Amino acid sequence: MSVRIPFINAYAALPDRFYARVLPTPVKAPQLIRFNHGLAQTLGIELNGADDAELAELFSGNRMAEGAEPLAMAYSGHQFGHLNPQLGDGRAILLGDVTDANGQQRDIQLKGSGRTPFSRGGDGRSPLGPALREYILCEAMTALGVPSTRALAVVASGEAVVREQMEPGAVFTRVAASHIRVGTFQYFALRRDNEALQLLADHVLARHYPDIDTQADDRYRQLFRAVCQRQAQLIARWMLLGFIHGVMNTDNMTISGETIDYGPCAFMDAYHNETVFSSIDRQGRYAYQNQPAIGQWNLARLAETLLPLFPGDEAQAVADATAILQDYVHMHQRAWEQGMAAKLGFSAVQEGDRERAEALLVLLQEGRIDYTLFFRRLSHCTLSGADRGALLSLLDLPQCRKTAPLEQQLNQWIDGWQQALQQREALPDAEARMLAANPAIIPRNHRVAEAIKAAEQGDYSVFHSLLAALEKPFSEAPEFAAYQLPPQPEQQVLRTFCGT
Incomplete structure (x- = not known):
């Protein structure tokens, strides 16, 4: 095989109880839909002239690259x-990990590659639609500046997958800083395997948090605080973009602080803080406004697993974890306030900014105003005499x-905001700051659905066009x-x- 992947396989060096060794199940007629050449180069993958057919064989799991475990x-x-x-990975197989061009470890994983010992009766396969959705969302989130898993390849399997109906199948290749989750720690805590917990925590420290002194007595407490900080910042970024994950289960929260598992996720169009898209979230547990609190709930479950590793007695460990969880609220609030300040053109957060932003969101919700377009068009209204026509025309949209x-209240809000900007900022800088924080293009749900529907009919051009549009989300190319x-x-x- 001409393709060379420089595997190092640090996770496979952990004890056998961390995983099950299993080979992908071959598919009938693999066909390459898309390959991410830029990401492959960053990962140090050498293609050596490999054609689409060879890439399809490799990234469907039909053939195994040398060095994979x-x-x-x-x-x-x-x-x-x-x-x-x-x-466990019921329809995913980790091929191995590599060190990328930036010196960071990265996992390479196949999704939809067949049954494993963790499949729990499932077929281990993925329909085409969820595979394309994950490819789109991974790359869109990365372009938007949100920590995320990445898409390396997607391959049509040439086989049907049975869900509610027969659907075409696919295999998706995902790249992550790692696939270690809150649920990974829960697995060993439930088995009271403190040795494995410490091995896992040490692996995470070396891989994701090298700034923490591994000889410090409180290194695992520091680890927990660092994970909380990353998750607080990550969820703040979701909220600032109007993103709803949809299934924030503890097995879908990474220790690295990346967004993972793009199942029934979506971006809001019209703003409403109770928005839910996921068909399986019937009670709204993971609604837009609930995401910060659910993040804290998940991190509390992580804390429970790490308590045996904290210094001091049990009472001290619980007190330390509780204090960090309480600080998570402030971590998230600070991250959200800083991000919202940038969305509104301010270089720093000042007293009254949170109230100003919350007052705007109340108006957006009252009017069901498009969240993304409002902030983008507001970016062009920093001057007191700026034409508000395009911005206020959003009130004429059908939804x-x-x-x-409402129009009067919006104008009053804009007046006050412009006055604050003029007092605090150089206005050209404010507009530039806003344009860099407020995307023009997001992967809107109807566009993703449109790309999937066309692909299921054999037309991938809509999928490729959407990805091209999402490459530079802060530009307004005609x-x-x-x-x-x-x-x-x-x-x-x-x-x-979901595709499961």
Whole structure:
């Protein structure tokens, strides 16, 4: 095989109880849909002239690259608040890990590659739609500046997958800083395997938190605080972009602080803080506004697993973990306030900024105003005499609830905001700051659905066009102007689905 992947396989060096060694199940007729050449180069993958057919064989799991040590990782997890003591990679196989061009370890994993010992009766396969959705969302989030897993390849399997109906199948290749989750720690804590917990924590320290002194007595307490900090910042970034993950189970929260597992996720069009898209989230547990609190809940479950590793007695360990969890609220609030200040053109947070932002969100919700477009068009209104026509035209969109008082209230809010900007900022800098913080293009749900529907009919051009539009989300290229627009009523997609 001409393709060379420089595997080092640090996770496979951990004891056997961390995983099950398993080979992918070959697929019938693999066909390469897309390969991420830029990411491959960063990972040090040498293609050596490999054609699409060879890449399809390799990234479907039909052939194995030299040096790979395929395995399915073991983990547990709370799913919608209910503990499942054994989950694990039921349809994913970690081929191995590499060191990228930046000196960072990265996992390379196949999803939809067949049954494993953790499949729990499932077929281990992935429909085409969820594979394409994850490719789109991974790369869109990365372009938006959000820590995320990445998409290396997606391959049509040439086989059907049975879900609610027969669907075409696919294999998706995901790249992550690691696939270690809160649920990975829960797996060993439930088995009271403190030796494995410490091995796992030491692996995480070396891999993700090298700034923490591994000889410090409180290194695991420092680790927990660092994980909380990353998650607080990550969820703040989701909120600032109007992103709803949809399944924030503990097995879907990484220790590295990356977004992972893009199942029934979506970006809001019209703003409402109770928005839910996931078809399986019937009680709204993971609604938009609940995400920060759910993050804290998940981190509390991580704290429970790490208590045996904290210094001091049990009472001291509980007190330390509780204090960090309480500080998580402030970590998230600071990250959100700083991000919202940038969205509104301010270089720093000052007293009254949070109240100003919250007052705006109340108006956006009252009017069901498009979240992304409002902030983007507001970016062009920093000057007191700026034309507000394009911004206020959002009130004429079909999903909006336009009223005379609302328009008046918005104008009053804009007046006050402009005055604050003029007092505090150099206005050209404020506009530039806003344009860098407020994307013109997001992967709107109807566009993702459109790409999937066309692909299921054998047309991948819509998928490729959408990815091209998402490469530079903060630009307003004329050829991608249509991707900025929210859906018409008949285009709205209000429910999203998992592929399992």
